[in-house]
Amino acid sequence: MQRIEETVKPYDQNFTTMVPTGFVKFMRTCLIWQFIRFIAINIKMIIVVRKSHG
């Protein structure tokens, strides 16, 4: 996993944006956390889909 210091260079194009820390990247593929997010995202999407079907 690349560290932030290896990705961002001073005053390069990507210097002014947010770059995820190692913890954030770990959580993106953490099975337990992602299962919880799977449920949460599905509920949110179903609400938007229902609103959009008139």
Place this chain on the structure above:
Amino acid sequence: MARLVVMGGGVSGHTAATFAKDWLGDEHEVVVVTPNSQWNWIPSNIWVGVGQMSKEEVVFPLAPVYEKAGIDFRQAKAVSIHPNGGEKSDKEYITIEYTGQGKEGQTEEITYDYLINATGPKLNFGATPGLDEGHTVSVCTADHAVHANLELKKVFEKAKTEKQKILVGTGHGMCTCQGAAFEYIFNIEHEANKAGVRDNLEIKWISNESFLGDFGIGGLHMKRGGYAASSRLFAESLYSERGIPWIIGAHVSKVEAGKAHYELLDGSTGEEEFDFAMLIPPFAGVGLKAYDKDGSDITDTIFAPNGFMKVDAKYDAGAYENWKASDWPRTYQNPTYSNMFACGIAFAPPHLISKPMSSVNGTPINPTPPRTGMPSGIIGKNVAHSVTDLIKKGPDAHLHEASMAEMGAACVASAGKGLTDGTAAALTVYPVVPDFEKYPGLGRDLDYTFGEIGLAGHWIKHILHHLFIYKAKLKPGWTLIPE
């Protein structure tokens, strides 16, 4: 008995035809005219383009499905519309030219009582010199994606021993479908890591968006860490994390072997060399013509100059400052011929969704409005509902409405395939077309617009792949699956 003719069998046309047949039953005819023998779940072409799916996994033959549904399937392309009939009769008809079913090249006239235009886009590679000469690849069709994967694998092979450069993005200043290119570049990056060749690959993004994360919808905002964060931060963060630099506000003006020329919004020009490039072409209408009873050309009456069909939108809103959410169509009925409708990419949008931009030289450089995916399916279903009611209840029946300015969209953009190591950006935006009167400033409802990156998004994308192919095959319970 009434006859509904649906031109096009993609997401919107297939949805419209199958629902209309289901609601109309055997008392009325539904005819589908589409040049392809197979239905394609286009979002998964991305995975075909990186070798993670085969073509067979993203397509299926239409004929058996339509036979089961009782739909008259013509594998042909629609050529012209004659809404006032012709020399022999006043009855409306279209002309078609067969591309299959053993009748290749033969032409035929099909009369209709109601017509739905769901012809989708013409992939207008010719708009950019060199884009159609094999220097670049695309993932717009399943066959294109198969070819893209073959070329990509050659680059991956070379990257084992030497540096290679990959360029992905839009191939013209007026392109739409940035999301497909977005997905492809991150899937390439993901696969390059898996193949152990990432260190030898320089991967670069080029796009007509004025800011990363515009996506042709003027970007979006979502709640993040106590802020309303722009999709620009969301996108720039992902590109930075994956080590992918970007060129934005770019009109690719010419493509040569291994080189793309571009103009930027500030008027400057540049060149970008590549060993492999996937550049999305701009879209245009498919080139349908329309003729009056006496044979005179009335194409301009029915179609906008870009070839898309005029519907009940406000096309004379003028400058960006005058634009309103209410400019967008609600019923998709043609204003001249009330028995004609358009859905999906085939309808002419009233104006851009992103703010119009042009370079200091006057070259327009801005994304054109997307009408794909969930909105395309919802519009197709609503148009089918309207036509069904017109047939069953009479010409005064209330038309169903589905404005993109009152409709949300759920979008899952893959950033790498893998059941345990994949990721995707799961997004919703509400409404698709910003309504600055109802939601001043951001144009959208922050409670229903959100996005996050993670494995959960990939699982959702994978499930949607199977769910929508199941639905399109009209398997038991298909009507219960939302668009």
